[in-house]
Amino acid sequence: MKKKLVTTVALAVGLTSVLAACGKEPAPDASSNPGATTAPKEFTVSFRHTQIKDTAKKRKAMFEDVLKEVEGKVPGLKFEPEGVDEVVNRDTKLKAEMAAGNPPKIFELFGGADTKNYAKTNNLLDLTPILKELNLTDSFVDLSEFTVDGKVYGLPTAGYVQGVFYNKKIFKDNGVEVPKTYAEFLKVAETLKGKGVTPLALGGNEAWALNMLPNTLYVRNGGQEVVAGLVSGTTKWTDEAFVKGHKQFKEDMWDKGFFNQDAPALKYAQMQDLFAGGKTAMIFDGGWANQKYSNPDQSKIVADLGFFNFPTVEGGKGNELINGSYSNGFGFSAKLNENEKKAVTEFIKVMYSEKYQVRQLTEEGFFPSMKLKTGDVKPIINEMLKAAEGKKTFPAFDAIVQPKVKLDLENGIQALVGGKKKVEEILADVQKSQEAENKKAAK
CATH class of the missing domain: 3.40.190.10 (Periplasmic binding protein-like II)
Incomplete structure (x- = not known):
C-alpha cells in the first residue's frame, strides 16, 4: 500500500397486525383509532x-x-x-x-x-x-x-502512525536533539544511558509490542515490498532486510541495555506507564497512545511530549515511509x-x-x-501529522501475513530477547511457517 497519509480526514456522518381469536371481538385497530399506539417488538x-x-x-x-x-x-x-x-x-x-x-x-x-x-x-x-x-x-x-x-x-x-514519542525536557537537560539518522539515534541513546537515563521503554511480556520496532527497521532497510512479498513468495523472512532489522533491534539496542532492565517481564500498559511517568526518554509506540501520554490524569510529561518518525537508515529502501494505516x-x-x-x-x-x-x-x-x-x-x-507529512505509509506486518505466522514470529521474538535463539534461527522457523501457510492458501 503506497498511499500518503492523509492529513485531511473525512467529513462525514413491527409489524402491527392483530389477529382476533375465533368467536371473540377483534382487537381495536390503530388505523381506526388515531390515538392508539402499538409498542414495537423488542x-x-x-x-x-x-x-x-x-x-x-x-x-x-x-x-x-x-x-x-x-x-x-x-x-x-x-x-x-x-x-x-x-x-x-x-x-x-x-x-x-x-x-x-x-x-x-x-x-x-x-x-x-x-x-x-x-x-x-x-x-x-x-x-x-x-x-x-x-x-x-x-x-x-x-x-x-x-x-x-x-x-x-x-x-x-x-x-494511526507508529513512531517515537519522546520527553523534550529529558532531551534538553541532557543536551541531545531529535535524531535524523539511525546512527544519530543510537548516539542519543548511548549519551542518555551514559548519564543515567533509560533511553527507551519496552514491555516484552506481550510479544506484539516487541515486534513493533523490528517491523519498522526491516521495512526501513528493504522497503515495504519485503513484507508484501512474504505471502506471494517473492521475499522470505530469511532475506537480508529482515535479518538486518532484527539484528539492529537485538544487537544495537537490546544487548546494549537501551531498554528498561525489567523489559522482559513488563506488559504493554506497564511500558507505557514508565514513559508517561517520566522514567524513560523515549518509547516506540502507536499514535493511539497519545491519549495516555497527553492526559494529565495519566501522564506526568504532558507539557514535554514530542513525537518523531523513526530515523532513516543508511542505504535504506524504505526511508521515505512511516508505519501507518x-x-x-x-x-x-x-x-x-x-x-x-x-x-x-x-x-x-x-x-x-x-x-x-x-x-x-x-x-x-x-x-x-x-x-x-x-x-x-x-x-x-x-x-504526528507533521512527522507523517509527505511520507508514504505501510501497514504493520500482521495486516499482511497469516495469523499463524504472526503468532510464530511473536514466539520467536520472545525467544530472541530471552537469549534462547539467534536471529537467523527464529527467522528460519518463521519462514517455514510462512511457506506452510502460503501452501494452504494456494489450495
Missing part, C-alpha cells in the same frame, strides 16, 4: 468491543453514546455490549466464532489478513450496498485493508434478520458521522478514517 443485537483498559475509558464512553443514539433511532432495539481483551478477541474468540459461524452481530475487526480470511467463511457482511445506500462509498480515506475482491467487509474507525475497525455478521440489518445500517450511519469522527480526534487524538478537515487539536496531534 430485539437485541450483540456488540463486541475491546475497550476494557483504563486508557480506553473515553473510547468506551464514545461507543456507549453511539449505541444509545442508535437505540433511540431503531424502535425496539437493545444492544448487548461485551468487552473482551483485544488479543483474546483477535487470536482466540473471533477465530473460533468465525469457524463455527456464530460471530457477534457487531464486533471490532482487524483489517488485512484477518478480514480476508473471515470473508472466505461467508460470515462477514458485505457492506458495499449499505455504503451506497448511506452515500458513504467515497467518504473513507482508505478501505483497502477491509476490501476483498472489490467488496467491503469492514470499516476502519481510525488511522487504517487497520482497526468494525465488522458485522452476515447472518442478520431484517431488524438486525436495520440496526447495523443505523450503527454505521451514526458511528461514521462527522460528530463521532471529530470527537475521537479531539478527545483521543485518533486520526479519523473519513475525509474531514481537522480543527483545533492537541499539540501532539500536530506533531
Whole structure:
C-alpha cells in the first residue's frame, strides 16, 4: 500500500397486525383509532468491543453514546455490549466464532489478513450496498485493508502512525536533539544511558509490542515490498532486510541495555506507564497512545511530549515511509434478520458521522478514517501529522501475513530477547511457517 497519509480526514456522518381469536371481538385497530399506539417488538443485537483498559475509558464512553443514539433511532432495539481483551478477541474468540459461524452481530475487526480470511467463511457482511445506500462509498480515506475482491467487509474507525514519542525536557537537560539518522539515534541513546537515563521503554511480556520496532527497521532497510512479498513468495523472512532489522533491534539496542532492565517481564500498559511517568526518554509506540501520554490524569510529561518518525537508515529502501494505516475497525455478521440489518445500517450511519469522527480526534487524538478537515487539536496531534507529512505509509506486518505466522514470529521474538535463539534461527522457523501457510492458501 503506497498511499500518503492523509492529513485531511473525512467529513462525514413491527409489524402491527392483530389477529382476533375465533368467536371473540377483534382487537381495536390503530388505523381506526388515531390515538392508539402499538409498542414495537423488542430485539437485541450483540456488540463486541475491546475497550476494557483504563486508557480506553473515553473510547468506551464514545461507543456507549453511539449505541444509545442508535437505540433511540431503531424502535425496539437493545444492544448487548461485551468487552473482551483485544488479543483474546483477535487470536482466540473471533477465530473460533468465525469457524463455527456464530460471530457477534457487531464486533471490532482487524483489517488485512484477518478480514480476508473471515470473508472466505461467508460470515462477514458485505457492506458495499449499505455504503451506497448511506452515500458513504467515497467518504473513507482508505478501505483497502477491509476490501476483498472489490467488496467491503469492514470499516476502519481510525488511522494511526507508529513512531517515537519522546520527553523534550529529558532531551534538553541532557543536551541531545531529535535524531535524523539511525546512527544519530543510537548516539542519543548511548549519551542518555551514559548519564543515567533509560533511553527507551519496552514491555516484552506481550510479544506484539516487541515486534513493533523490528517491523519498522526491516521495512526501513528493504522497503515495504519485503513484507508484501512474504505471502506471494517473492521475499522470505530469511532475506537480508529482515535479518538486518532484527539484528539492529537485538544487537544495537537490546544487548546494549537501551531498554528498561525489567523489559522482559513488563506488559504493554506497564511500558507505557514508565514513559508517561517520566522514567524513560523515549518509547516506540502507536499514535493511539497519545491519549495516555497527553492526559494529565495519566501522564506526568504532558507539557514535554514530542513525537518523531523513526530515523532513516543508511542505504535504506524504505526511508521515505512511516508505519501507518487504517487497520482497526468494525465488522458485522452476515447472518442478520431484517431488524438486525436495520440496526447495523443505523450503527454505521451514526458511528461514521462527522460528530463521532471529530470527537475521537479531539478527545483521543485518533486520526479519523473519513475525509474531514481537522480543527483545533492537541499539540501532539500536530506533531504526528507533521512527522507523517509527505511520507508514504505501510501497514504493520500482521495486516499482511497469516495469523499463524504472526503468532510464530511473536514466539520467536520472545525467544530472541530471552537469549534462547539467534536471529537467523527464529527467522528460519518463521519462514517455514510462512511457506506452510502460503501452501494452504494456494489450495
